Amino acid sequence: MSEITLELKGISKSYLRGEPGEVQVLRGADLALHAGEVVALVAPSGAGKSTLLHIAGLLDTPDAGEVRVAGEDVSGKGDRRRTRVRRQEVGFVYQFHHLLPEFTALENIVLPQLANGTSQKAAAARAAELLDTVGLAARADHRPAALSGGEQQRVAFCRALANSPRILLADEPTGNLDPATSDQVFAALMTLVRGTGLSALIATHNLELAARMDRQVKLENGVLVPL
Numbered sequence: 188m189s190e191i192t193l194e195l196k197g198i199s200k201s202y203l204r205g206e207p208g209e210v211q212v213l214r215g216a217d218l219a220l221h222a223g224e225v226v227a228l229v230a231p232s233g234a235g236k237s238t239l240l241h242i243a244g245l246l247d248t249p250d251a252g253e254v255r256v257a258g259e260d261v262s263g264k265g266d267r268r269r270t271r272v273r274r275q276e277v278g279f280v281y282q283f284h285h286l287l288p289e290f291t292a293l294e295n296i297v298l299p300q301l302a303n304g305t306s307q308k309a310a311a312a313r314a315a316e317l318l319d320t321v322g323l324a325a326r327a328d329h330r331p332a333a334l335s336g337g338e339q340q341r342v343a344f345c346r347a348l349a350n351s352p353r354i355l356l357a358d359e360p361t362g363n364l365d366p367a368t369s370d371q372v373f374a375a376l377m378t379l380v381r382g383t384g385l386s387a388l389i390a391t392h393n394l395e396l397a398a399r400m401d402r403q404v405k406l407e408n409g410v411l412v413p414l
């Protein structure tokens with residue numbers, strides 16, 4: 188088997204709320220993602236998919252358990268190290284594109300590369316190549332408002348992959364699109380992922396899309412089980 192890029196071991200997380208008090212969302216969730224593998228994360232709304240993705244993406248910390256990125260236990264590390272690993276190794280896509288409205292599609296993909304120390308010229312070349320891969324070369328100079336929902340989401344994928352992360356995490360990335368567009372956007376995502384050998388964990392309600400991924404896991408009672 189190929190290298191494990193992301194490993195979650197015994198992840199637990201609860202939230203404190205007024206009524207009915209503490210809610211335990213994750214209860215010892217385990218997962219190993221291998222390089223090149225695309226895994227569907229399926230569960231009803233409220234089951235804890237976003238919580239799990241945020242912990243896996245080092246945006247939130249678990250109450251217990253380990254998050255290992257490329258073999259390194261990142262959960263015990265300080266904020267600076269976690270931020271660095273997140274920036275270099277993890278790409279995140281949400282249900283809504285969250286592109287910066289005042290910048291063009293190309294610039295939205297250039298910016299995270301500049302923040303990571305890439306030169307303007309190399310960043311622009313990489314952004315153009317990514318846009319071309321998802322069929323949006325002709326839209327490079329458009330701002331998000333001038334793009335359709337499916338196009339915006341394809342740009343968001345390019346941005347997530349701009350710094351060549353090992354891991355892509357996506358939270359209902361096609362949840363906001365009609366079925367035909369959703370299909371198209373998913374195909375673009377698979378082209379991007381297959382071209383790089385990165386691992387992806389993609390939360391979706393859509394069982395038909397889930398079936399097109401390499402493997403499916405379900406979040407049930409706070410743990411991950413095969414679907």
Ligand code: ADP
Nearest residue numbers: 202203212230231232233234235236237238239
């Ligand atoms: P999903 O993504 O599967 O819809 P979430 O991870 O968003 O599920 O939420 C799981 C549960 O945890 C829900 O009951 C939600 O209300 C609760 N929850 C999520 N985030 C918080 C928070 N910051 N504070 C309190 N409760 C939260």
